[in-house]
Amino acid sequence: MNALRFAWRSLVRQPARATLGVLGVAAVGALLLDMLLLSQGLVVSMRDLLERSGWDIRVSASELPGRGGRVSSATRTAERIAALPSVKAALLVRIANADIERSNGSPITAVFQGVSGRSTRAEPITPPWTVVRGRDARGPGEVVIDTAIASAANLEIGSTITLRANCVGDREALPPARLSVVGIADFPFAGTNEDAMGGSLDALKAACGGNVGDEADLLLVTSATEPNQTAAAIRAAVPHLYALTNADVVGRLQQTGFTYFRQISTVLTTVTVSFAVLLITVLLTVSVNQRLGEIAALRALGFSRSRVVADVLSESSLIVGLGGLLSLPLGVLLAAGLDRILKGMPGIPAELHFFVFERTALALHVGLLAATAVIAALYPMRIVSTLPIAATLRDEVIG
């Protein structure tokens, strides 16, 4: 009977203790997996989201797009950037808040993205949304809306919406604008609880009564060459603006907001692993102490020191292995729940995920649990390896 089979029989012998250990490791392992997914999840998800958008560079007036002032002389700036040899296309994005009136019920507040493309190469310019039904908005009287608005306001393609835009300040009293819905679209950068609509910059200007000035919140650029070179060329052309590649944006976010999640993840990973080590150490130590007589008898019968140590290590490995396997589905379920909760935070794009499954996270999870099995078994292994056979047999008889 090898050490693993022997350890399995030892576990089965005390099902309550074994179950407690396995469930404890499963719970801890699930948390550990989630912390590992969280540590890189936002970065991976944001990188994926940025790369899927089709735009390589973001030009803005602040260090991070959307966190500062607007780009002034936006039209001319977009034209200058689009004229650079390494640029395929540039898209000017202006954002305003809009209240969409409903026949029954209070207005729906939405984010209205108005865009205007520039390209010297006749490149097709994709907007920062994806049309899922109907067609894209083209003229000043057309918009696309997301499914949430369509559902809440009972709108269909061909419907007309009445909205009041809020383009410059909070205290504007603009006349309502009437726009035609020509499509239903997904807005990947819209927040989970944020309704969004999009159209041309002319449509936004129409909604704002022309009260938008020549300003943009953001310029999106598609590069014809390596994005870093293009970003450098843009910075040289418009030195007062920030030109960030997708990698730069992810890097900045890592240094700012995302770093908190990473730190939290590191702390919680350490705590969960420590807890697992303590749990298994206590369970194994209790188990070994209950069996000292049997272990001493096995040693007297000729079982080597390394064999009884291997039995303990195998028992630890089995508890951690079974718990670790169970922790995977538990961790995935827990991550899905936590992701939903965290995505409820304001300003988080609906398509951004905090927990992203990665092979490296899984490998680290397995590695940490394996280390847990070994570290947790160290003390009980020491007990059995240094067990005085004769004294233990004598004590067992006296006891």
Add this chain to the structure above:
Amino acid sequence: MADVIVDARAVSRTFAMPAGPVHAVRDVTLQIGAGDHVAVRGPSGCGKSTLLHMLGCVDAPSSGTLLFDGKDVSRLSDSKRSALRLTRIGFIFQRFFLLPMLTAAENVELPLSEAGAAKRDRQERIKELLDYVGLSPRADHRPSQLSGGEMQRVAIARALANRPQLLLADEPTGELDEATGAQIASLLDRVNADGTALVIVTHDSTLADRAARVLMMRDGRLEREIRR
């Protein structure tokens, strides 16, 4: 004397205790030969079990020399002493120390698998041993399903698994009633008659009376030896 298995020369065992050293065994010299049947008797605490543990190489003398098959045990590494116990010495204990999660057959199998016996050889040997101790019908029973006498018989089968030269028994009837103790004594007699040297530590005079040599101990010393 037949071929000497164990040769103890002036062995002593002293335990360091907070109140001062305790001399459990003092200056004992004895030889156990092949096929010997030896009983060790004496009052509680006189050092019988300690002597047995030294003879079985689970404890080392504080002074003196213990030779097993002519080899100085104190010079052997822990793993070599383990291998010696596994293949040359069998132990049976007052409290049996069977593993409760294993069946009778699996308990007997343990020393065989530890010694690296092939599966087929193991199965044959288990059957042979359980037949020998009269427990074949109980092969698949766990210790909790066996009586005390049956557990001790399984323990004897386990101790004999690797065909040891020397079988050491520490109060083998201590937990059994008189009738069951007598059955175990008969079984041990048969083991000895079949060629295994037997050393029994016991308070049970009827068990000791079956031995060819009775060693009387007092205060850690070998007081006298009775030969029959």
